[in-house]
Amino acid sequence: xxxxxxxxxxxxxxRGTSLTxxxxxxxxxxxxxxxxxxxxxxxxxIATANQGSEATYESGFVIDKFxxxxxxLTFSTLTVSNMSPxxxxxxxxxxxxxxTDTQYFGPGTRLTVL
Amino acid sequence: xxxxxxxxEALRLQEGESSSLNCSYTVSGxxxxxxxxxxxxxxxxFLFTLYxxxxxxxxxxxxxxxxxxxxxxxxxxxxxxxxxxxxxxVQATGNQFYFGTGTSLTVIP
Numbered sequence: 001x002x003x004x005x006x007x008x009x010x011x012x013x014x015r016g017t018s019l020t021x022x023x024x025x026x027x028x029x030x031x032x033x034x035x036x037x038x039x040x041x042x043x044x045x046i047a048t049a050n051q052g053s054e055a056t057y058e059s060g061f062v063i064d065k066f067x068x069x070x071x072x073l074t075f076s077t078l079t080v081s082n083m084s085p086x087x088x089x090x091x092x093x094x095x096x097x098x099x100t101d102t103q104y105f106g107p108g109t110r111l112t113v114l
Numbered sequence: 115x116x117x118x119x120x121x122x123e124a125l126r127l128q129e130g131e132s133s134s135l136n137c138s139y140t141v142s143g144x145x146x147x148x149x150x151x152x153x154x155x156x157x158x159x160f161l162f163t164l165y166x167x168x169x170x171x172x173x174x175x176x177x178x179x180x181x182x183x184x185x186x187x188x189x190x191x192x193x194x195x196x197x198x199x200x201x202x203x204v205q206a207t208g209n210q211f212y213f214g215t216g217t218s219l220t221v222i223p
Contacts, residue, residue: 001160004157042201042213043158043201043203045211092158094157101205101209102146102160103160103203105150105157105160106157107157108156110155
């Protein structure tokens with residue numbers, strides 16, 4: 001398994017500002033993932049963050065809006081840029097571990113944009 | 115189209131009343147099926163991975179089974195602390211993950 005921490009756990013932000021979310025893992029991992037979970041909905045993959053290369057974004061998500069850094073094998077950040085109320089959501093990071101790539105999730109960051 | 119569907123959306127059980135949650139899937143090749151538990155305001159907690167039809171896994175009052183088209187999460191004699199949202203996810207052969215929308219379980223004392 002993996003122990004994952006996220007900062008901040010929650011934040012309330014003003015429209016037009018940006019927020020950077022940090023994800024720290026207790027062991028080295030190749031793949032880190034960023035998800036969004038809107039109220040009452042399932043998880044939507046934003047991007048996959050690989051160390052040493054550009055993140056891979058899913059359809060509907062772009063680097064200018066959600067820039068990601070992956071400076072080493074235990075850490076990643078996701079920035080939500082130029083926020084609007086529609087960005088209010090829970091943002092989760094996860095890592096894939098083991099032969100089966102089982103995903104383990106962090107506790108999430110609850111973002112509210114006013 | 116690859117997709118995962120969970121049913122029911124919500125389930126209320128009396129303490130001790132056993133039941134099952136369903137996860138049906140259509141993917142182009144299954145690498146694994148995962149069950150998670152998610153408490154309000156928290157990230158999903160990993161429960162089980164199933165790889166092939168006929169496989170079963172158990173943990174306390176939970177038992178997960180897998181067929182070629184669906185998985186069941188059986189809850190035996192549930193307790194109020196089992197109340198949570200249970201998520202199912204499928205990994206396809208292209209390594210993509212598809213998540214269901216979850217079943218919200220409430221166990222009433």
